[in-house]
Amino acid sequence: MNDFADTALATTARMRALFAPTPLQRNDFLSAKYDADIWLKREDLSPVRSYKIRGAFNAMRKVRTDNPDQDLFVCASAGNHAQGVAFVCRHFDVRGVIFMPVTTPQQKITKTRTFGGDNIEIRLIGDYFDDTLAAAQDYCVQAGGHFLSPFDDADVIEGQSSVAVEMLADLDGPPDMVILPVGGGGLSAGVKSYLDVMSPETELIYVEPQGGASLTAALAAGEPVTIDRIDSFVDGAAVARIGQRTFAVLKNASAENVLLAPEDRICMTILEMLNVEGIVLEPAGALSINVLDELRDRIQGKRVVCVTSGGNFDFERLPEVKERAQRYSGVKKYYILRMPQRPGALRDFLQMLGPDDDIARFEYLKKSARNYGSVLIGLETSAPQNFDLLLAKLDQAEFIYRDITNDTILAEFLI
Incomplete structure (x- = not known):
């Protein structure tokens, strides 16, 4: 062992005064789905439903030790x-x-x-x-006062390394792969620093939200850079600039091991884990599971640990999550449909819908035109290919339509 590993073990032992180790659980559903031995390190089950308690505890403890009056x-x-x-x-x-x-x-x-x-x-x-x-x-x-950084602090990184200490203690052998979410880099830097010593054969995969890829940007530039614009949906990991200290640990990560997760696809993972497993994950907490499809060929037959980093999910966001998941999977679409202003036009359109097609939104956008009226229509179906059948019928009947599902500007105003 080296100094960091010794310190990480001691730090983890001190945390037992605050909370018990978070569970490391084999997930049968994911293991069967990907033909692998998949385990979840459940940081969403810490006392504050995220791993952040670890770094905060270690940093505050060390400050208090050095300066009891602070x-x-x-x-x-x-x-x-x-x-x-x-x-x-x-x-x-x-x-x-x-x-x-x-x-x-x-x-x-x-x-x-x-x-x-x-x-x-x-x-x-x-x-x-x-x-x-x-x-x-x-x-x-x-x-x-003493400012407690969320990630770019040596004591915080040291505290987050306790995730890896607990992980190895619960396994009968080293994992083949550990998948880590990356925001500011505190968790991934801490886990990497410990596994480099105690389990160097373990492959590390880093996952960033597509709209907040600060590690990817830093690797391309060779140093931390500030992203001009970020998507804050994955609020636990959407960081505009990775930490200086954390990047010093992660700077040698290979490009093939740094993956980007689209925000809408993350929504699919949140819903799947909630509906199938009853596990509540926030967007950042779902990052590590979200990339398993991309890694399918690399993980087959291997032992993989996914760190589910947080479960602070506001259920008021659930309708948005469901909407984004449906749109990403192709089972929900929005169209602007030019509807002839004649008796029976609406009936003709409705008869084109298949048995699994459902109207989720129907709104006239312009009612004053003499011959045509524009309609905003949202459709849900059971399989993406059902839309191909519907559009073929619309083309044959010479209906004019426009798919605005992925038109960001129109969607913001109309949907």
């Missing part, structure tokens, strides 16, 4: 990091000031307040996270 900790977060910091503040009985964007869902604010109790204060500042972060850092300097 009793003010500050962070900026709209989600899991805030909840982990709040939980640990109460554990150490210190003060925490947590800055969150004004737009943070009430559910996340309430959960953070519940975990921290009287030990924390929540300040809602800024419409965007960059504004929130700047306010938190300014306050921290003025108030003499």
